[in-house]
Amino acid sequence: MPARGTAEWKGDLRSGGGTFTAGDTISGDYSFKSRFEDGPGANPEQLIAAAHASCFSMALSNALAQAGTPVDSVQTNAVVTLRPVDGVPTITKIELTTVGKVPGIDEAAFKEAADRAKAGCPVSRALSGVPEITLDATLAS
Template sequence: MASKASAVWTGSLKEGKGTISTATGVLSNANYSFATRFEGAASGTTPEELIAAAHASCFSMALGAQLGGAGLTPEKIETQAAVTLAKTDGGFAVTKIALTTTASVPGATQEQFDKAAADAKTGCPISKLFANNTQIELDAKLV
């Protein structure tokens, strides 16, 4: 199965602007620009914000799957992802993704939860995408 999205960019790098849309219509002409990506403007999204959303959702699902495999059903898994874009010798790159998760899992021991979280971190498809070139940190708490 292939997920699809498209982007349109018009103009120069600093003065130009773009829109991002997904085939499902969940995003439709979402704005992005140099100012949103590099200057903190709040008038649109960034590729890194979309990566953060993808990783947070992917990890949460993977953690749910790992817990389910251990016979546990989470009440709630809440994950935030912070994606760091930094200038490197080879140009700009995503250098770090910090995942912060809290989960309510009735009947889970700390050991079971820690194992499930570690396995979800390495098994999530978005984690695998970045595994060999980006530092992925995990702070997971059982509540």
């Protein structure tokens, strides 16, 4: 099933603005200020962070269930860092932090499953050009 998104930008970079739609129900506005100056609105890096966090959570939940330890929940936060590299805005780092509620598993097995999920999740693979993707995986107490 193909996933769809659209975006439109009007005007120049600094004073213009855009709108985006992801699927049928997600939409928002974005601007230079929302992307580069922490202004109101969304930005593409937030969408990448949400996509990576949701894909990783699904991949980890699936891996654990297939190993016989179904999850109660997996919550993942992703932080995408955009920095200039040679004068060009570049995604230089993604930090994944995940906390799992998984009955019947120890911390080492959870971390091992999380590492496999990070390597195998489709969004992680699509973002393989990002120089640094880190993972901090812990079990909820």
